[in-house]
Amino acid sequence: MRLDIILLLPLCAIIQASPPNIETSNVEIPNVEIPNEETINCTTGSVDIVFVNDQSGSVGFGNFGTAVDSIINFVQKLKIGPRDSHVGLVFYDAMSKVVIGLGTYEEKEALVEAIDHSAIFYSGGGTNISAGMYAATFEVFGGKGDRPDIPNVMIIMTDGQDKSNVTQQHDTDFGDITKILGQVCKAIAVKVAPPDPTTTTTTTLAPTMPMLAFDLRAENREEDAVPAESNAFATPCAHNISNAWLDIVIVLDVTAAMGTEDLSTFGYMIYGLLMKTNPDLSNKHSSRVAFIVYNSTATIISGFTDIQSLRPILFSVEQYHSSDTVENIRAGLRAANELIKTQKSYRRPVVILATASFNKSPDSNPTVVARQMNESGIFIMTINFQPSEGTIIEGLRSISRPNMAFSSVNMETLGADLQYGLTTANCICPEGKNQYYALQFQTWDDDRVEYYADCFYPSKNPLFTGLAEHLIANPHADFHQIQHYAIGLRRHGEESWFWQNLNGSTLPLGYWTNWCDPDYVNAPGDCVQTKNVNSNYCWYPTDCFGQMMPFVCLFKGCDTDFYTDDCKWDP
Numbered sequence: 106m107r108l109d110i111i112l113l114l115p116l117c118a119i120i121q122a123s124p125p126n127i128e129t130s131n132v133e134i135p136n137v138e139i140p141n142e143e144t145i146n147c148t149t150g151s152v153d154i155v156f157v158n159d160q161s162g163s164v165g166f167g168n169f170g171t172a173v174d175s176i177i178n179f180v181q182k183l184k185i186g187p188r189d190s191h192v193g194l195v196f197y198d199a200m201s202k203v204v205i206g207l208g209t210y211e212e213k214e215a216l217v218e219a220i221d222h223s224a225i226f227y228s229g230g231g232t233n234i235s236a237g238m239y240a241a242t243f244e245v246f247g248g249k250g251d252r253p254d255i256p257n258v259m260i261i262m263t264d265g266q267d268k269s270n271v272t273q274q275h276d277t278d279f280g281d282i283t284k285i286l287g288q289v290c291k292a293i294a295v296k297v298a299p300p301d302p303t304t305t306t307t308t309t310l311a312p313t314m315p316m317l318a319f320d321l322r323a324e325n326r327e328e329d330a331v332p333a334e335s336n337a338f339a340t341p342c343a344h345n346i347s348n349a350w351l352d353i354v355i356v357l358d359v360t361a362a363m364g365t366e367d368l369s370t371f372g373y374m375i376y377g378l379l380m381k382t383n384p385d386l387s388n389k390h391s392s393r394v395a396f397i398v399y400n401s402t403a404t405i406i407s408g409f410t411d412i413q414s415l416r417p418i419l420f421s422v423e424q425y426h427s428s429d430t431v432e433n434i435r436a437g438l439r440a441a442n443e444l445i446k447t448q449k450s451y452r453r454p455v456v457i458l459a460t461a462s463f464n465k466s467p468d469s470n471p472t473v474v475a476r477q478m479n480e481s482g483i484f485i486m487t488i489n490f491q492p493s494e495g496t497i498i499e500g501l502r503s504i505s506r507p508n509m510a511f512s513s514v515n516m517e518t519l520g521a522d523l524q525y526g527l528t529t530a531n532c533i534c535p536e537g538k539n540q541y542y543a544l545q546f547q548t549w550d551d552d553r554v555e556y557y558a559d560c561f562y563p564s565k566n567p568l569f570t571g572l573a574e575h576l577i578a579n580p581h582a583d584f585h586q587i588q589h590y591a592i593g594l595r596r597h598g599e600e601s602w603f604w605q606n607l608n609g610s611t612l613p614l615g616y617w618t619n620w621c622d623p624d625y626v627n628a629p630g631d632c633v634q635t636k637n638v639n640s641n642y643c644w645y646p647t648d649c650f651g652q653m654m655p656f657v658c659l660f661k662g663c664d665t666d667f668y669t670d671d672c673k674w675d676p
Contacts (some may be wrong), residue, residue: 197237208250335615342532463500576578
């Protein structure tokens with residue numbers, strides 16, 4: 106595949122280059138024409154490589170999978186071992202996370218398996234290239250597995266739609282990342298999924314060292330390659346905040362623990378974020394906002410209205426600051442719950458709670474009411490304005506949706522985190538259908554639940570496999586004891602296997618398969634069922650009208666870009 110060539114040649118070239126002179130001037134990365142495979146004649150010695158891969162929403166799940174595939178293809182060309190090449194992996198959106206360290210895997214098979222598994226981590230958040238570069242520079246290079254006598258190479262994969270400026274100093278600890286980066290490693294920029302398929306320019310990325318940029322757009326793959334959608338394990342939710350349809354309740358701590366500067370900062374930040382929503386309440390894709398403050402008691406400042414009407418309040422929110430030292434989150438949540446019920450609409454309700462304390466006393470403990478609200482479909486997010494206090498951290502995590510407890514420690518990323526939370530809240534399934542979600546590894550202490558726009562409707566009532574895709578039976582099935590069921594994979598005669606989309610179109614079978622026997626791919630049968638073999642399910646060809654069996658139906662979920670009355674909030 107051409108992807109192999111795209112990455113292998115520049116790595117050879119850049120490793121063999123002499124160390125760069127470190128400068129801090131801006132230069133644009135040039136596009137490089139990739140030679141034919143016959144012209145490539147270079148080999149690499151040992152190298153410490155860190156891939157910094159963009160998992161932002163603008164990349165898209167399909168292109169993210171393409172990037173992961175290209176990393177695997179590249180690693181297959183290397184000799185991996187304790188004295189050979191080491192490979193690390195960092196993912197970034199608005200934030201970054203180290204997925205694989207340089208010293209984590211010393212065998213190629215285990216390394217490839219870990220990289221392949223990492224494809225489930227796609228987040229779809231904002232874009233902060235410098236965050237990914239920072240993590241690679243300070244958390245991977247210089248750590249376990251990085252050898253001082255072996256060249257360091259960072260391969261940065263991005264679509265170029267960056268929200269940061271990688272050439273500027275962000276804060277005292279961060280410093281000028283490009284200047285530091287130039288002293289640590291050489292870098293290659295790889296471009297995926299440009300916003301405009303006709304564009305030929307790339308982002309200005311890390312200009313302080315020799316850079317090469319390559320385009321991994323879909324048209325650079327083989328014409329007969331399997332489309333990325335065939336390998337997608339789930340449908341990512343749309344995260345378009347301007348199309349969100351939410352009822353947002355701001356619940357703000359105004360006790361003495363919250364300083365007036367914190368209140369003012371929060372007011373401007375939350376107004377700027379919510380101005381991204383559609384304030385035209387005549388539009389289905391619009392959001393309403395309400396505002397509640399609390400200390401020992403709660404006060405509703407404004408019921409649901411458009412965000413523009415709240416501007417005078419949020420721009421002078423410090424006026425509600427009090428000397429009261431007793432906070433009562435429970436009172437604030439109860440007020441929000443009552444407001445949501447009495448002024449309800451079809452929109453998904455979300456509570457954004459900002460606080461600097463957490464009272465566990467019997468009269469104020471919010472755990473029970475928060476659990477009841479979350480169970481009723483109200484989506485709770487929290488912001489901790491005392492991030493060094495462990496009791497507050499633990500308390501807010503106990504009342505928030507999983508991984509929706511944020512901190513004010515970095516106000517630059519807080520807005521992006523909240524925006525991600527709001528759009529995630531808007532990704533739901535119609536009543537009675539089960540939403541697909543997956544646990545995404547973040548750090549050893551913190552995982553994130555990623556929701557997807559796929560809704561499942563299982564049925565134990567058997568149907569012919571060929572009819573199951575057209576008919577829906579009784580839901581609420583328990584599939585734990587079922588030995589086999591239809592999965593929807595089929596073919597016509599001796600044609601290739603394909604999946605059927607919700608819109609009636611088809612997709613060829615992707616790279617991942619689960620046949621009980623590899624030869625089954627060519628065995629008789631025009632439909633596929635699962636078969637329980639030693640408590641593990643695998644694929645087995647069958648006649649579409651030869652046996653009746655249970656099945657699972659897939660429905661499109663609702664998100665910011667798709668609304669149906671079946672998804673309206675109705676507690």
